[in-house]
Amino acid sequence: MNLQYTPVAPEALHAECLRLREEEMMDFLVFLTGLDLGEEGFGVVYQLESTQTGKQVNLRCVTPDRERPVLPTVSDIWDIANIYEREAYDYLGIIFTGHPDMRRIFLREDWVGHPLRKDDKPEEQNPLRMDNEPLSDTTWQYELSQDGTLTKRENVVFAPSDYVVNIGPQHPSTHGVLHFRVAIEGETIRRVDPVLGYIHRGIEKMNESMTYPQMLALTDRMDYLGAMQNRHALCKVIEEAMGVEVSDRVKVIRTIMDELQRIDSHILFFSCLAQDLGATTAFIYGFRDREKILDIFEETCGGRLILNYNTIGGVMHDLHPNFVSRVKEFIPVMRKGLKEYHDLFTGNVIARNRMEGVGILTKEQVIAMGCTGGTGRASGWHNDLRKLRPYDAYDRVEFDEITFTKGDSFSRYMVRMDEIEQSLRIIEQLIDNIPEGPFQEKMKPIIKVPEGVYYSAVEGSRGQFGVYLESRGDKSPYRVHYRSTGLPLVYAMNAACRGNLIADLVTIGGTFDYIVPDIDR
Amino acid sequence: MFDFTIITNWLHTLLVGVLPEWAAVLTESVLVAVVIISLAAIFAMVLIYMERKVCAFFQCRLGPNRVGKWGLLQLFADVFKMLQKEIIKMRQTDRFLHDLAPFFVITASMITIACLPWNKGAQILDFNIGVFFFLAVSSVSVVGILLAGWGSNSKYPLIGAMRSGAQIISYEISIGITMLTVICLTGTMQISEIVEQQYTEGWNIFRGHLPMVVAFLIYMIAGNAECNRGPFDLPESESELTAGYHTEYSGMHFGYFYLAEYMNLFISAGLATTVFLGGWAPLHIAGLDGFNHAMDYIPGVVWFVGKALFVVFLFMWERWTLPRLRIDHILTLEWKYLMPISLVNLVVMALVVAFGIHF
């Protein structure tokens, strides 16, 4: 949909946000992203949502100063803004006054320039550096005084007396190259400071110089366990922007594929969690069943992991003739497998003890930190986009939104396990009545999106995956921002781990189920 | 039963015939040392191969099958590789302690392996406080682990070593008490006598019925914890501490830890076999004389190794099924459950012995 936004002046931003938060109950900051608007200066877009009424508000705040862009922080209103503002600072150099932790987030601390500025030349200023990255234990907080001067104050992340253990970047249970700096006391965690960017590939910047069909290829590689859904989101936003209506067949195919991908992702979640907790056999059992989904994908899409299936206006190829029968064979196998997982792992007293009551996040916390998906639903937050704003074929199928109330690791685990069953239900309802029709709409050879600002989201395997697209009518976008599903989860690690043991960090990280390339993009 | 002392005595007389007394004893000592070392190495390798195959079996896989029939030569390949792998010297470590640590661990295992009764008369160290000596020596390895953690000057090994210290010292208590339970029944600490008794009167696990079964189960848990194996592999805990106390070791130094882990596994199983399952004593069923007689023809060493490998299989089963515990759960399990249960069990055993209601 075309995004309607309210412009707000920088001076009034904080008060306006506070008003929206207090009076209109806008408690969920969906995303926040910085923009380079050229002559106009730098802008920041905020999308707010009320979890009670479902109403959405978009704000846009522009600072005309290109030399020293300064905006007030909203991190005291929404917790998650803390990490989003760091991202905007890293990308564009926008300084948020009053933000307690104004460090770079993805790039090295000694990186020169801000890559998403249109006039920045990151390759020239930053050759490959092989010296170790300096990681400082302190951070800066900027304040704007009355006369317009910027002062900065030093904040301490880790005191010299803290015993800091580096978990990552190469560590078996961070699920990729994530780096946690953990201050511990004995085995108890005092503070977790995530250091990101070890797989930051600059996808958003690359997209600015790519055509729309080219962009599609990179979305698969962001959250590779939600490849279908990511690409679906991007196709959806472009189709909505261009006013293309896809056929019913495509809608159903996309829904089935999304759900298969969700099952795939949740099995992998189970496997990795079991592996992290030391139950290697459960890990192998999960992978054994996952191969069956991969076979189905491979027949139709040609790929096992990176599928390249959705495309603007439809899907790449029609379904393979075996698809329906294969999926039907798979459903009972999966049900049997699920029972086996529960027998082997869920019911195990050790696994129960490791997960129950560990890493509790309350409903208020998950909303404030924007943890969508299974993590949010485990704390009782109804955030399933398939129910809230049904897209494609989700309005014609029956399924339950799984929510728990406890918010501990075990709830997070059970949400995913129960979602596998719901996904199977969705597939069962759709698989027999895939309507006939074209699998692809006829598109122009060169795709140009009309000028405007668009946002569209789908329910990914681990939360709301959204695409913010700003087009100036060219054949490539002006600015693309992906609402990462994992970034809020990594931010929530500190709140969830504090006071727990080192072994719990592994459990909590496992049940959060983040995918690192999706965090870093 | 075939008595192995026949061979040793014959060898002794032979050597004394050609050499002076002191030289004969020296030669015998060297021979025995070679035997211990090769036994230890062979059994560690057999166990590693077995572990990889058993694990593959549990996980619907094949396991090594490229070198030799059924991958039998896999372990030789590993050993050849490990032997010529570089041993990294690191800055800012306590070099002396760092290099010393693996030898503590491996020596402790080698001495304990000498206590096992392989056959009638085929036992290298055997004296009247055998079980006590066994427990004392086996706990030396914890010193090696602590040294490894300390000497590496790295955070993961240090945390791993501290965990290991807490864990091994706790579980030593359970093992000690279960051993006391056994000694309560047998009335002797000498390993050869314990086995001899089981040969004539039946295996301890049958003889001591209920309390002995409880003791055996406790030993199965605590013995696993003693070997730092899953679900008690906290000191290594791959997903938390990368490789725990031996993170910083490379080449053969790491190889020693790796071998020692499996030797300890065998020793744990060997002790269980000796005190609960009758060591080299064959299976006798009261009343079936023909069957008992036939069983006697199977050599003692086959009985011993067979039983030990069976116990090892049980250990592996435990490992590949269960997820890992957390450090506080491990200590709770020991101090709040296993230790009280084994103490009560000891009292029950004492009553059983006092009233003579054992078999």
Place this chain on the structure above:
Amino acid sequence: MALKRPAIKNIPYEEFKDNETFERLVEELNQNGVNIAVRSLDWLFDWGRSHSLWPLTFATSCCGIEFMAVCAARHDIARFGFEVTRNSPRHADVILVSGTIVKKMAPVLKRLYDQMADPKYVIAIGACSVSGGPFRKSYHVVQGVDEIIPVDVYVPGCPPRPESFLYGMMQLQRKVKVEQFFGTTNRKERDPFKQEYKERSEKILAQQEEA
């Protein structure tokens, strides 16, 4: 003595791709002739090494998931004896660089490589680590890991199928099988830190005495 072609079980020599490069490598290695006794000893060690390449669990992105699939039941890397994935670089023999390496990660990867004990091998898995792949144009991506560390085998694909992983591992096995252990690689260098270590401990002792 004629050089024996390394045999890999179940795949004949001719069916391997890129045999020319391999033969050139063999020629280079054996330029100065081969000593039979040394070569037989070498053969033993190379045989051991090639069948016990323990990989480091290292994955940055998509290819890592495929590596997990290789370790799992269907493809079962354990058949080759490679299933002992080690988490500590000190224990590992081969590093499978699976996934994109970005500029922030480059020093970390180099360090991991340096921490591994000799003999060590590198396999670049996937388009990203071979050349930068789909992210070649990015400002933050290293254009292939061979800019940072020497690579033995390249496995293309995005991500490579599990079969390609195994094929890449077999190619590495062939390469290992013709290596020379005595006289060339794996020399025992003099301990570079010995002097420093001695000085440091003397200093500490002196300090303790003063105290």
